[in-house]
Amino acid sequence: MSATHPPAERAAGLRTTWTGGPPRVDLSVLIPAYNEEQRLVRTLDAVTRYLSDNADRWPTWEIVVADDGSTDATREVVVARRDPRVQLVVGPRNRGKGHALRSGAAVTRGRLLLVTDADLAAPIEELDHLDRALTGGHTAAIGSRAVPGATQDTRQHRLRELLGRAGNALIRRMVVPGLRDTQCGFKLFDGDKARAAFAASRLNGWGIDVEVLHHFHRADWPVAEVPVHWSHQPGSKVRPWDYPRVLADLARIRIRPLGPADLVAGVLFLLMALALYSGRVFDPDHRYLPDSLQDQNQWEWFFAVTADSVAHLRNPLFSDLQGFPEGVNLMANTVMLGLSVPFTPITLLFGPAVSLSLCMTLGLAATAAAWYWLIVKRVVRQRAAAFLGASLAAFAPPMVSHANAHPNFVILFVIPLIIDRTLRLCEGTRVVRDGVILGLMAAYQVFLGEETLLLAAMGMLLFAAAYGLVRWDVVRQSWRPLLQGLAIAASVCLPLICYPLLWQFSGPQSYDSILHGDNAANSPLALLSFAERSLLAGDARRAAALSSNPTEQNAFYGWPLALLAFAITVRLWNRALVRALAFTALGAAALSLGPRIRIPLTDTVLPGPWALLADRPLFESVIESRVALICAPVLGILLAVAVGRLAATRNLGTQYTGLLAVCLALLPLVPAPLKSVDRAEVPAFFAEGTWKGYVREGEALVPVPLPDPGAAEALHWQTAAGLGFRMPGGYFNGPFGDDRTGVYGAPLRYTADLLRTVRYTGVVPVVTAGSREEAARDLAHWKAGVLVLAPQPNDGPLREVVRKLVGRPGKWVDGVWVWDLHEGR
Structure with missing residues (x-):
């Protein structure tokens, strides 16, 4: 439908009188019409008379008739009014009620927008009731024939009535929970919000009413259902075969297919992930991320040992390949069985380096896509706004920091799905099904990362508390199905994770809690500073001073983004969603400051x-500083809301100013x-299998010094050797x-501590008989078959210490120094 007329129609005197500019009016009445010449005269008379009689309430008003390609004299009826307040928008052909309403809404100027059918089945006098409801804090008031207080003069055909009730039941269940009658053609909206909702709509048919209300529901704009007096009018344009089309429209609202913009967003997320990992992704076997410290070696070992356990049908929750002979409780470590197990074929075929690199790159892109999907579904429909929000959620500075080394904090694609499923529980439509699915999702997330699940739960609780304070009416409606669904989810999740968690907390090599030191919290300055890897504003020295290491830069959102978030909150404070998001971000930031907050530049x-x-x-x-990770998706959603609002505004100056502020906040x-x-390079001793001649069944290969969290290259040697030998330490x-x-790491025995000290100091200590006795006991405990010293800093002092402890010099074999402990036994 077009807001202008073809040349022939203009010559015939048909016109569109509204130009789309100011001034605004108090009320716009939008009437979709298709072949309504018989009923439209009476309707226009009634509406005009009522508005003129109530000039004190609506001093300025307009009526916009959106003609849907009528073939009768509908257009002439409108033009004949010769009243500048009665406007006509013409479509060249019949395309459906949805297209007519979308085109008509686009040219309205009203502070309020009334949408009424041309038959005026609900008398215009009912506008008074809707207006009173709208002034009570709601953004829309819809006339309803299904709530107490509604009355009817004449009823429609019994079959049509039954079909209507069935349709409304489906609508309540699938699209707009809580509304009993969405199809009554008498609705009053906040004008700006209605124009935004109609502009975002896609349906051309009768489903437009539901789609617009679904938009209000997703945007958290309160809708009141008001009883009205209604009477069936003959001549309805809804035919029996239109009902299947309405059902198809409902499916399109509920299940939105991927459009070109969605596919472009997915491709861009993948390209962004590839660009981030460009230094390693194309040659993962021979490239290392130095900011990962030793974590890349550790994670490759995790993927390798999981694949080995699956291939040999061993327990994937435990391994003694490092930490020998005590072993490692893998469930108590972040091995991400939810991905390392499915990636087993890739790991076995191409190696753990390729598997880990592929997993992290695709996982990061999938996380961004999941946040994008959630934002489009629940927050804004503008794809550009959702893309910016999802990009911030997945590629914020703390996420980039963890992208060096921690896939469990980067691969979060299940978290948005969990959030969406929890919101579905609040709707109370299919509690059992949604509870079961939520339980399965939570169980899977346990095998991706328990700490990230805990952080997600903390963020959701903060949001729920804030949202509940500002929207207590929603709490009253949703607490019962939510608790019921959570109980179902727990009953599904707990049996699936019970044994792994029992192994984690009570199995071999389990532990009670882990200490992270006194510097595990964020400084307030870290929240406002820039991370090391920020392209335009990165400050490596400052970031290092405000974080424990490059993989734990858990804040660093930058002061421009903080200012932008504050401005968005102030400007959109009337929206409950914005207030709840702001509280969540502030709460998470405050928690990340730790149990004691030092005020910058003071001793307070x-x-x-x-x-x-x-x-x-x-x-x-x-690690309490990681709580600030919650802020990444929260700020992303807040940004999406703001950009979506900017896209809907008509003021170009506001758009340009707002988008400039967004660019200035995001570019750094x-x-x-x-x-x-x-x-x-892996020494040939390991790469070519020479080690096999030195390690017998049940024995361990002992690297000198033992691998530990500060130097774990021996884990890489072990994976390169196909996990063929065990080793202590790790x-x-x-x-x-x-x-x-x-x-x-493993608790340091005497010999391990001695060798570790020599590695860092280069000082050869006095080796006494007691030292040699301690070393003999340690080697026996480790069931050592061979000691191996690879070239490294201070390898000369290390070689001298080992010579004194063992009593003989080592031999140079395939790139390493070797002490065969079988000699002389």
Whole structure:
């Protein structure tokens, strides 16, 4: 439908009088019409008379008739009014009520917008009731024939009535929970919100009413259902065969197919992930991310050992390939069985380096796509707004920091699905099904990352608390189905994870909690500063001073984004969603400051809210600075809301100013590709299998010094050797002492501690008879078959110490120094 007329129609005197500019009016009445010449005269008379009689209430008004390609004299009826307040929008051909309403709404100027059918089945006098409801804080008031207080003069045909009731039942169940009658053609809207909803609509048929109300429901714009007096009017344009089309429209609203914009967004997310990992993704076997410290070696080992366990039908929850002979509780470490198990074929065929690189690249893109899907479904329909929001959620500075080394904090595609399913529970439509699905999702997320699931739950609780305070009416409607659904989800999830969690907390090499030191919280300055890998504003020295290491830059959102978020919150404060998002971001940021908050540039220390959680089970093992990760999707959604609002405004100056502010806030956060370097070659002793001649069944190969969280290259040698040998030491979380406190790496025995000290100092200590006795006991405990020293800093002092401990010099074999402990036995 077009808002202008073809030349022939203009010559015949038909016109569109509204130009689309100011001034605004108090009320716009929008009437869709198709071949309505018989009923439209009476309707226009009634509406005009009523509005003229109530000039004190609506001093300025307009009537817009949206003609849907009528073939009778509908257009002439409108033009004949010769009243500048009665406008005509013409479509060259019949395309449906939805197209007519969309075109008509686009040219309205009213502060309020009344949509009424041409038959005026609900008398125009009912506008008074709708207007009163709208002034009570709602953004839309719809006339209803199904709520108490509604009355009817004449009823429609019994079959049509039954079909209408069935359709409304489906609509309530599938699209707009809580509304009993969406099809009554008498609705009053906030004008700006209605124009935004109609502009975002896609349906051309009768389903447009439901689609617009679904938009209001998703945008959290309150809708009131008002009883009206109604009478059936003959001549309805809805035919029996139109009902299947309405059902098809409902399916299109509920299940939105991917459009070109969605596919473009997905491709861009993949390209962004490839650009971030460009230094390694094309040659993962020979490239290393130095900012991952030793985590890349650790994660490749996790993928390799999982694939080995699956291939040999071994328990994937435990391994003694490192930490020998005690072993490693893999469930108590972040092995991500939810991905490392499915990736087993790739790991076995191409190696763990390829598998991990592919997993992290695709996983990051999938996470961005999942946030995009959630934002489009629940927040805004503008694809550009959703793309920006999802990009911030997935590629925010703390996410880029973890992209170096922590796939469990990068691959979060299940979290948006969990959020959406929880919101479905609040709708109360299919509680059992949604509860079961939520339980399965939660169980799967446990095998992707328990800490990220805990952080997601914290963020959802913060949001729910804030949203409940501002929308208590929603709480009253949703708390019962939500609790019922959560109970169902728990009953599904717990049996699936019960045994793995029992193994994690009570199995071999389990631990109670893990200590992270006193610098695990964010500084307030970190929240406002820029991360090291920010392309335009990165400050490596400042980022290092405000974080524990390059993989834990958990804040660094930058002060421009903080200012933008504040401005968005102030400007859109009337929206409950915005207030809840702002509270969630502030709450997460405050918690991330730890139990004691040091005020920058002073010696003042204040108690922080994290003190309430620090000693609680589960929370005691959380690195509190990571709570700031919650802010990434929250700020992304807030950004999407703002950009969506900018896209809907008609003021070009506001659009340009707003988009400039968005660009200034986001540009400093654009990440540079992660740093990568050539990987050190695996010594031929491991790569060519020479080690096999030195390690017998049940024995271990002992690297010198033992691998630990500070130097875990031996894990790479082990994976390159096909996990053919066991070794003591390693990089994992395990127990220490009688209280089984969690520590990083194996507890240091005498010999391991001695060799570690020499590696870092280069000083050869005095080796006594007692030292040699301790070394003999340690080697026996480790069931050592061979000691292997690869070239490294301070390898000369290390070789000298080992010579003194063993009593003979090592031999140079295939690129390493070897002490065969079978000699002389």
